[in-house]
Amino acid sequence: MKRKALLVSLAAAAPLAAAFASLAAGAGADQNPPPPTTVTATKLAADKPPYAVRGTVISASTLANRVFVNHSDGVSISAYKDAQYAACTTDSGRIWKVCSPHVHVNAADAPDVITEVGADGGTRYLYAGPTGGDSVVVSTNTVDWYRARFQHPVAMVVDDVLAPKQTIDVFDDSPSGILLYQSSDGGKTWKLG
Numbered sequence: 001m002k003r004k005a006l007l008v009s010l011a012a013a014a015p016l017a018a019a020f021a022s023l024a025a026g027a028g029a030d031q032n033p034p035p036p037t038t039v040t041a042t043k044l045a046a047d048k049p050p051y052a053v054r055g056t057v058i059s060a061s062t063l064a065n066r067v068f069v070n071h072s073d074g075v076s077i078s079a080y081k082d083a084q085y086a087a088c089t090t091d092s093g094r095i096w097k098v099c100s101p102h103v104h105v106n107a108a109d110a111p112d113v114i115t116e117v118g119a120d121g122g123t124r125y126l127y128a129g130p131t132g133g134d135s136v137v138v139s140t141n142t143v144d145w146y147r148a149r150f151q152h153p154v155a156m157v158v159d160d161v162l163a164p165k166q167t168i169d170v171f172d173d174s175p176s177g178i179l180l181y182q183s184s185d186g187g188k189t190w191k192l193g
Contacts, residue, residue: 040189051101053098059096063096085102118157124138125187126138157170
């Protein structure tokens, strides 16, 4: 009787095993879909409480690395009240203010992690670096901020000073190699280069 029950159980499990094997075989085929040729950013909405609103004065002790584009204008990342924001100064760092909507919320937005900041001229950008998230947040006026999400972690963001017009380069850390995306419209659209 036990042997018959075991045979019935094995017979019932065979179609299930075949289905799992089929899923497993199909899953590998889709793991590395071709990269998109264009990535379109989304404009970040202005924050409302409980998040800090644009213009909130923050302590310099909440800031990470700071980047200055001239003697007075700078940008940093602020860890303020369990979220991260871009922080800007126009007075050489004496006063720092929140200048973006929140770009990451602790314990809620792992893919949106931001650890790096950069700036050149009027463009400010935030990203996670090679061990972080897959998005870049860019502003050309410190008022309107756009987030672009890439297929893989963003390894590096640089301002392409050799381009005929201001271009930002994103290096997407793909399993098949580094992909170069470029934006010449302030981070609103990115083209695979």
